[in-house]
Amino acid sequence: MWWRVTSLSQLVSSSKPSLLNQMRAAYGLKLWQAFSTEDFKRAEGGLCHPGRTPVTTFVLGGPGSGKGTQCTKIVETFGFTHLSAGDLLRKEISSNTENGAMILNTIKEGKIVPSEVTVKLILKAIESSENDRFLIDGFPRSEENRVAYERVVGTEPDFVLFFDCPEEEMVKRVLNRNQGRIDDNIDTVKERLRVFTALNLPVIKYYSGKGKLYKIDAIGTEDEIFERVLPVFAALRPKTCNNILQKQAINEK
Ligand SMILES: Nc1ncnc2c1ncn2[C@@H]1O[C@H](COP(=O)(O)OP(=O)(O)O)[C@@H](O)[C@H]1O
Numbered sequence: 001m002w003w004r005v006t007s008l009s010q011l012v013s014s015s016k017p018s019l020l021n022q023m024r025a026a027y028g029l030k031l032w033q034a035f036s037t038e039d040f041k042r043a044e045g046g047l048c049h050p051g052r053t054p055v056t057t058f059v060l061g062g063p064g065s066g067k068g069t070q071c072t073k074i075v076e077t078f079g080f081t082h083l084s085a086g087d088l089l090r091k092e093i094s095s096n097t098e099n100g101a102m103i104l105n106t107i108k109e110g111k112i113v114p115s116e117v118t119v120k121l122i123l124k125a126i127e128s129s130e131n132d133r134f135l136i137d138g139f140p141r142s143e144e145n146r147v148a149y150e151r152v153v154g155t156e157p158d159f160v161l162f163f164d165c166p167e168e169e170m171v172k173r174v175l176n177r178n179q180g181r182i183d184d185n186i187d188t189v190k191e192r193l194r195v196f197t198a199l200n201l202p203v204i205k206y207y208s209g210k211g212k213l214y215k216i217d218a219i220g221t222e223d224e225i226f227e228r229v230l231p232v233f234a235a236l237r238p239k240t241c242n243n244i245l246q247k248q249a250i251n252e253k
């Protein structure tokens with residue numbers, strides 16, 4: 001798998017190899033298999049692969065701003081793999097895993113699940129994919145999430161989409177979502193909006209300061225919004241769209 005560090009010398013080349021890297025080298029473990037809570041705190045990151053760098057996009061916005069809807073369209077057009085942090089967490093609940101009850105309560109209250117749980121799920125999903133371009137939807141939700149991801153993965157996202165939507169519209173969409181979600185009720189939505197403003201906006205500001213943020217006006221039809229998303233990915237065309245272009249060329253022959 002390309003995402004895993006493949007060279008032992010690279011694994012142990014840092015001046016002070018982490019326990020995590022030693023375990024990886026010794027047992028050939030994937031990162032998500034290797035780290036315990038203790039390792040997580042100590043992990044130095046540095047997942048890389050010589051000559052091959054994945055394209056990673058964080059997709060941010062308040063509850064109901066349309067992240068998932070637009071991710072589906074981006075996947076269809078540009079061949080990204082969509083990793084919704086919320087979906088990964090909900091899968092843990094439905095699979096009755098050891099963290100299931102804790103995740104359920106956290107989501108019900110509109111709070112944020114501990115970083116180590118979410119980062120581990122995201123890494124596991126990335127490592128089991130053959131793709132080299134990922135949309136990470138609904139994560140990071142706090143500065144603590146962001147720092148944890150960057151420490152463990154060792155890279156920053158290539159760019160960040162932010163779906164900017166007025167609160168009134170977000171509430172309306174969430175309450176009409178009709179997916180039977182435990183957090184799609186007025187009390188939880190109010191708390192999620194509070195958490196979004198307090199903890200997620202600082203992450204958005206951070207990436208804005210780094211010149212990585214693409215703010216998209218999230219009012220309009222789904223297609224109108226996707227028209228605003230397209231130019232962001234068109235800029236990456238040579239790197240991200242090779243497969244699509246190749247397929248098109250074959251079909252046009
Ligand atoms: N542009 C839009 N206009 C109206 N409703 C929308 C729009 N985009 C998405 N929705 C609807 O709003 C709800 C929330 O969208 P979703 O993509 O799940 O948002 P998020 O992932 O940001 O919470 C869904 O029911 C979806 O069908």
Ligand SMILES: O=c1ccn([C@@H]2O[C@H](COP(=O)(O)OP(=O)(O)O)[C@@H](O)[C@H]2O)c(=O)[nH]1
Pocket residue numbers: 061062063064067068084085086087089106107108110111112113114118137138139140141145183192
């Ligand atoms: O990185 C994440 C993503 C989601 N959540 C939890 O899962 C809920 C639903 O997240 P999702 O992204 O599915 O909601 P959306 O914003 O799409 O409505 C959030 O309110 C949080 O409680 C979390 O704790 N960390």
Ligand SMILES: [Mg+2]
Pocket residue numbers: 067068084086138
């Ligand atoms: Mg969503």
